[in-house]
Amino acid sequence: MIHVALELGSLDIEDAEKAGFAFVTIANDGPIEAGVRAAYLSRRTSTIGLAPELHVTVTEPFHLATQLASLDHASLGRAGWVVGAVNTPSAYAAVGGTPLAGDDLRREIEDVIDVARLLWHSWEDDAVIRDVGSGRFLDADRVHHVNFTGARFSVVGPLITPRPPQGQIVVIGADTLGVTGRLDVALIDAPTHDELVERSAQARADGARLIFAEVEVDDPAPVRARLDRLEGIVDGVRLHLTGATPGLAPVIDALGPRPPAGSTLRETLGLPQGG
Template sequence: MSIPLHLALEVDAPSTATDIAALERAVAAAERAGVAFVTIDDHPGSPSIEAGVRASYLARRTTRIGLAPTLHVAATEPFHLATQLASLDHATLGRAAWVVGAARGAEALATVGRAPLGPEAVRRETADVIDVARRLWDSWEDDAVIRDVATGRFLDRDRVHHVGFEGATFSVIGPLITPRPPQGQVVVIGSDALGVTGRLDIALVGGDTVDDIGRRAVRARRHGAALAFAELTGLDDLELRLERLAGVVDGVRLHLPDLELVDRIPPALALAPAGATLRETLGLPRPANRYALARTA
């Protein structure tokens, strides 16, 4: 029986944090099972390989599955964060996503020489970083690269834009140093507890019961998230749990106690064949470029 839900899988584990071969095996198994995308957690200050680097390694070693590293807003310079994710989208030909991380403790922020942040400060910074990343991804219009041999022009400078962003703790002039991502906008994923649900493409919601999850999913969509994914742990009674969640959420993110269990995910649980990009797989439209819209208004 096919369950009408998208499947995602968290592949962070002690083995995959430092053993890139173990990570590659786990993601390959997830791809065979029809998982829509994998998320890769990150732990600033730990000896693990940074999640964005691990995702980049997997970019050309996978063909269909989406790759979603966690990048922490307060521990990553916003311009570089947006560039790293745009580059990942180019490397994967449109399969990149971003799990918004909000680490704010002393150990995590010591990696970049910052003091710990309070809850409201990190919520404000999270909102600012998402906003500037989205502007930077739009800073090149889709037809900015013209490659006009006759005139020797590579770019149409009127289609590359300064974003001029002023946040609470940083400013970014832009534009980005890479052309617009293939998806237009990288898929943005985050917990509904971050306080920035309206800025997310996918809100991750938890709960002890289907009713709890359902209430949070309804609230996330009402606040602006396009999709809501439930957080689930383990494979026990997975098909039954998915049946109960069908129509309540759009997908689930699985957390497995042992990534050797990835091979036990039934391929029949995949919602549909993959699209050309992660957005197509998830049924998300490719956003119009804000600067192109303003220029032609």
């Protein structure tokens, strides 16, 4: 039985949670920034994973890591991160700078993922001691600088929030980003089944822990059959409902039973706690 995720769009989060979706992804294409929307949804849900799209190119890396760690705390361990890499002049106009060339863009994505992972581990699990007698909230010896230097930025650290409940946020991204080995979940959007098989095998060879196929849904009826065909090839799918889809309910009915949710998103997906 493979995992099913959903691009949330304007769909009802409560319906998605009741249906047993492993997680929803939240695109950063509306009036409310995806991370802010995810933070709001964290208090309206209890089991479903929440994965906003945050862009490495136009978001300061330390703030990005902090925002995601805070989401993991707010959701009690259900945070994911869809790695975005918008690289257009209009996007850079809001923050200053110019689009990056191919190799420079890939290095920026690598650096931001790497420093985020280091920052999430900059607090040890038992760093917060809450010692009333001594008036100490934390043990400073258990909080560490990361001293990271990338191609275009450096971060001393540590993070300003304690270690996230999951230890590491679930990192999700397209296999076309060029950083597959750094992903927990590689998303593959292939036009044919044969290409999906080939790219899935390559993504596993490159080090991705889980493979999810991108699946567009017009008609709910064939969804179950398609999932059955993908069994053993991918670990899950991310559904995208189109304007032709007659709502979420028929899709839920077509899917049938889903794997049970764990206490964290990593547990739901079968990923090791802590990264």
